[in-house]
Amino acid sequence: MNRIYLKLYFIISAACFTLLPSLEASNNKLFYDAVRAEASGDLVKAVDIYCKITESEHSANLHANLANLYFKLEDYARAILHLRKAIWLDPENREHSTNLAFAMKMGGVVDQTDLDLVPAFSVYYQIHWLIAFNLLFWIGIFVASSFLQPSFRNAKVYVLGAFWIAGLFFSGWGWYQSNLSSLNLNREVIAINATTQENDLKENLALRVFAGSGSEANTEVPLGSSLFLDLDGNDLPRFHTSPTGDKWFLARSASGTNKGWVREEEIESILDFAIK
Amino acid sequence: MNRFCLLIFWLFVLFTPALSSAEAVRIETSFDPPNITLANTSTYKIVVHGSQQGPAGGLPQIDGLKFSNPPQTFRSASFINGVPSVRFELSFTVTPQREGTFVVPTLQLTIEGKSYQAPAAKLSVVPPTQADKIRQAERRNQENNLKQAAFLEFQCPRPFLFKGETVEATVSLFLWDKLPVTRIDQVPLKIGDGISMTELGQPNEERGVRRFNKSYSVYSWKFGLTGALPGKHDLSFGSSIRVRVRNNRNSRLSNPFFNDPFFGFGREESLEIKSQLQQLEIRPLPSLLRPMGFQGAIGKLSINSSLDTNRVSVGDPIKLTLTISGSGNFAAMPAPKLSIGENFKVGPPAFSFKGNEATMQKGSQTFEFVVTPLQAGLIDIPPVDFSFFDPSEEKYFSISSQSHSIRVDPGEIWTDPKQNNLSTQNSVPSVSRQDLFQTESEPGQWEENLSTPKPLKSSIFWIAQFGCTIVAASILIFRIRRRNPKLELRKQKEKLLDGKIREALKHKDTSGFHQALRRKIRLRVGIVCDQTNTSALSSSEIINLLRQKQFPENVVTDILNLLKVCDDLEYAQNPNNVTTLELVFKNASATLKNIK
Numbered sequence: 001m002n003r004i005y006l007k008l009y010f011i012i013s014a015a016c017f018t019l020l021p022s023l024e025a026s027n028n029k030l031f032y033d034a035v036r037a038e039a040s041g042d043l044v045k046a047v048d049i050y051c052k053i054t055e056s057e058h059s060a061n062l063h064a065n066l067a068n069l070y071f072k073l074e075d076y077a078r079a080i081l082h083l084r085k086a087i088w089l090d091p092e093n094r095e096h097s098t099n100l101a102f103a104m105k106m107g108g109v110v111d112q113t114d115l116d117l118v119p120a121f122s123v124y125y126q127i128h129w130l131i132a133f134n135l136l137f138w139i140g141i142f143v144a145s146s147f148l149q150p151s152f153r154n155a156k157v158y159v160l161g162a163f164w165i166a167g168l169f170f171s172g173w174g175w176y177q178s179n180l181s182s183l184n185l186n187r188e189v190i191a192i193n194a195t196t197q198e199n200d201l202k203e204n205l206a207l208r209v210f211a212g213s214g215s216e217a218n219t220e221v222p223l224g225s226s227l228f229l230d231l232d233g234n235d236l237p238r239f240h241t242s243p244t245g246d247k248w249f250l251a252r253s254a255s256g257t258n259k260g261w262v263r264e265e266e267i268e269s270i271l272d273f274a275i276k
Numbered sequence: 277m278n279r280f281c282l283l284i285f286w287l288f289v290l291f292t293p294a295l296s297s298a299e300a301v302r303i304e305t306s307f308d309p310p311n312i313t314l315a316n317t318s319t320y321k322i323v324v325h326g327s328q329q330g331p332a333g334g335l336p337q338i339d340g341l342k343f344s345n346p347p348q349t350f351r352s353a354s355f356i357n358g359v360p361s362v363r364f365e366l367s368f369t370v371t372p373q374r375e376g377t378f379v380v381p382t383l384q385l386t387i388e389g390k391s392y393q394a395p396a397a398k399l400s401v402v403p404p405t406q407a408d409k410i411r412q413a414e415r416r417n418q419e420n421n422l423k424q425a426a427f428l429e430f431q432c433p434r435p436f437l438f439k440g441e442t443v444e445a446t447v448s449l450f451l452w453d454k455l456p457v458t459r460i461d462q463v464p465l466k467i468g469d470g471i472s473m474t475e476l477g478q479p480n481e482e483r484g485v486r487r488f489n490k491s492y493s494v495y496s497w498k499f500g501l502t503g504a505l506p507g508k509h510d511l512s513f514g515s516s517i518r519v520r521v522r523n524n525r526n527s528r529l530s531n532p533f534f535n536d537p538f539f540g541f542g543r544e545e546s547l548e549i550k551s552q553l554q555q556l557e558i559r560p561l562p563s564l565l566r567p568m569g570f571q572g573a574i575g576k577l578s579i580n581s582s583l584d585t586n587r588v589s590v591g592d593p594i595k596l597t598l599t600i601s602g603s604g605n606f607a608a609m610p611a612p613k614l615s616i617g618e619n620f621k622v623g624p625p626a627f628s629f630k631g632n633e634a635t636m637q638k639g640s641q642t643f644e645f646v647v648t649p650l651q652a653g654l655i656d657i658p659p660v661d662f663s664f665f666d667p668s669e670e671k672y673f674s675i676s677s678q679s680h681s682i683r684v685d686p687g688e689i690w691t692d693p694k695q696n697n698l699s700t701q702n703s704v705p706s707v708s709r710q711d712l713f714q715t716e717s718e719p720g721q722w723e724e725n726l727s728t729p730k731p732l733k734s735s736i737f738w739i740a741q742f743g744c745t746i747v748a749a750s751i752l753i754f755r756i757r758r759r760n761p762k763l764e765l766r767k768q769k770e771k772l773l774d775g776k777i778r779e780a781l782k783h784k785d786t787s788g789f790h791q792a793l794r795r796k797i798r799l800r801v802g803i804v805c806d807q808t809n810t811s812a813l814s815s816s817e818i819i820n821l822l823r824q825k826q827f828p829e830n831v832v833t834d835i836l837n838l839l840k841v842c843d844d845l846e847y848a849q850n851p852n853n854v855t856t857l858e859l860v861f862k863n864a865s866a867t868l869k870n871i872k
Contacts, residue, residue, distance in 0.1 A: 027719065027722060028719055031719040032623075032626070032646065032717075035593050035646055035715060035717055036593070036595060036646070038592070038593065038715060039584070039585070039588070039592055039593040039594060039595065039646075040584070056724075057722045057723065057724060058722070058723045058724075058725070058726055059719045059720045059721060059722050059723065060720055060721070061716035061718060061719055061720040062719055062720075064716060065715050065716055068591075068714075068715055085726060088726060089721075089723060089726070090720075095714075123728055126728070126729060126731075127729055127731060130731050130737075134740075134741075138744045138748070141744075141748045142747070142748060142751065145748050145751045145752045145755065146751050146755075182728040182729075185728060186727075186728055270726070271726045271727050271728060272725050272726045272727050
C-alpha cells in the first residue's frame, strides 16, 4: 500500500514539475497576446486575457498593465486595485506608487490606509522582524548555556541580560506590529463597481444598514477606497447570505467611522482571500 | 520415463570406461571428396578411433586452401561384433583458392595426454568445369539481382559544404516491383559523423521508375543536411525492409533469397540495405572580410521589415517584424541584433518559420519584436543590418532592412470634468500623464499567489526552533554532566582567597596578606596534587608533593621561598613596607601560574 502511495507521490511530483514550466510559458504567451491586443487597440480583449492569466499566476507588470487598461477605460477603482496588487508584488517600483497616487487623485479617493504605518513595521518586514527576534533569542540562550557561570554576583551578567531582554522586547514588538499590518492587509478590500459596463459606472459605493439590496445606505465611500472586512472568530470574513443567494460582507473604512454591508461583487481583495 | 533415463545413465556410467579402454587409439585423415573442381568445396576429416576425447594440436597453413573454423565435431560409440568401438570426428570445410594438388602433412596430435601421429592427406583441385562456370555465373547474377532488388541512393547538390551551411539533400529507397516487400522496417539512417541532418518526414512515392532494365517503386525523403565539423567525412545511409521468403532447405547456399529470385509466400525476413559510401567535405567559413555583425547565417537571403502601425502613444507597444527569406540555414539562424537607440524599449523576439519545415532550408523566417516608444515625437526606427555568407559565391554580404518613421503622441492629458465645473484652476493634474502608465512588454517574475507570508505556519520555522532547542538542551546537559562540585568549591575558595589577598594588600594588612597567600598556595598545590584536606598541608609536605608531581626545580624553589617569606613576614608587623608586599604578590601570582 505504501509503495502505491509512493508511486502516486512520484507521479504527481513529476507531473507538477512537468506542468509548471509549461504553465509559465503559456502565461508568457498570453501576456504577449494581451500586449499585442492592447497595441492593436482592443483594450477589452487585453483586459480579458490579463484577467485569465490572474486566475493562475500573478506578476507586478501584469497587474500594472491591467491597471493601465482600466485607467484607460476610466474604471479608476479597478486601476487602483491592480496597482495595489502590483505594489504588493514589487514594492520597490516607485513608478507603481506614483501611478497609484495619480489614479487615486483621478478617482477622488483619499489614501487613509498607510497613514499611521511606520514603514519599518510594515508587512514587508514581517519576516525580518521574526528572524531578528529568533536570532537574538537563540544567541542569548546559546551564550548563556555555553559560557556563562551561574554567578549572580557579577554585574556584567545583569547588563548583558538587560540588553538581551530589551532587544527581545524590541524585535518582538516589531514582529507584532508587522503582523498586525499583515492582518489588516489580508482583510483589506477595494470598493469597485459591480459591473464593468462603461455606461453603468458609478462613483460611490453604498455601505448599507442591513444586508439586503433594499436596505438604505448607512454611508457612501468613493469607488477605489479601501475597506476592511470584519472577521469572525476563525479569522475569516463575516458574511451573511441573503435569500436570493447574494453574499454580504460587513466592511468598514480605514478610519472605522464608515461601516455597512456590501455585496461580494462590490469589493475585491488585494491579496488572495476567501471571499469569493 | 524417469526409470528409463536412470537405466540409460547407469549403462553409460558402466560402459564408458569399458568403451574407452577396449580399443587402441588410432587416427585417420582424409579429404572427402579427394578430387574437386575450383568451384566446389571438400571436407577434411580427422577421425580418432578408440577415444572420444578431442585431439589437441593445430592445422598447418596450406597455401591455396582455406579451412573453416571452428570445425564440426562428431562423437560415436557402438558395438561391432560384441566389441565396443568409440570414435571422434573433426570435419573442416575446405575451400580451394587455386588449382593444384595440396597435401596436408603428417600432424602431431595429443589425445588423453599421449602423442599420436595423424597421416597426411591429399586433395586435388582441378579447373572448374563448364557446369561450374554456369553455376557461378548464375550465382553472380542472383547476387546482382539481389543488390538491384533494393538499394539506397543518396544525392547531395554539392560535393562540399561550408561549416554551418544547410543544403537540401535527398535519399531514395529503390524497391524492385517483383520484390515482395511487406513493410519498410527502418527509414534511412545516416551513417557517419561530422554532418547533421533534419528528421526524415513522410517520403514521396514514385512508381514505375526504370533502372537496370527493371521497374522500381521509389520512396524519396528530402531533408536538410548541415555541415557540423570541418574535414572530409564519409557518409552513407542504411535502411531495412521486411520481405516474404520461401524456405528452401535444399539450397546449397542456405540463403532464402538466392535460389528463388521471386521469393513467393512463406516466412518474413529482414533485408538490410546500405547506400554507397560517399565522401563529403566540410569547409570552414573564410575569416577574410567577415563582417562584424555576422552571426552565422549562411545562404542566399534577403531581409524585409514592417511595422503594424506608424502612429502610437508613448508606452504603447508596436510590432516590428523582420522577415528573412530565401534559402539558408534557418534552423540555426539567430535573430538579428536590434540597435534602434534609446528611444525604444525592445522585448525578445518571437520566431516563426514559413516554408519546408522538414528541411528548414527554403522559406522565410520571421522575427517579431515588441517595441515600446519611450519618447514622444517623430521618431525613426533605423534600418536593421544583417550579414550572411553566400556559399555559391563564397562571399559575405551585408544587407539592411528599410527604415521606418513613426509618430509617437504624448498621450491624452487627463482632465477631471468635475474639477473643471467647480474650478478652472485645478483642471490639469500636476503629474504629467505622459510619464505614467507605460505598458510593460515583459511579464516579469511570476508568482503563484498573492498572500502575506505565514512563517508561523511554516514547517521549516518549527523545525529550526526544534533544532535550536535540541542544541541548547544538549549544551546544558553536557555542561551539567561535566560539573565537578568539589573542584568548583575549591575554585570558589581560591577566588575568595584572591579577594582576601587583594583586600589585605589594599589595607596593608601584612599578616592577613601572608596568611591568605599561604592558604592559596596550599589550596592550589592541593588542587593540582588531588589532596582533599589542603589546610593541613605543611610547607615540607607541599614541597614533597610538588617534587612527586615532577614540577621543575625552579618552580619548587620559588614556592619554597614564598612559603618562607610567608612564614617570616606573617607576624613581622611592618605595614609601611607596601612595596615588598606588592612585590611578593607579583612573584606569587607569576609562580602560581606555573602550577596547573
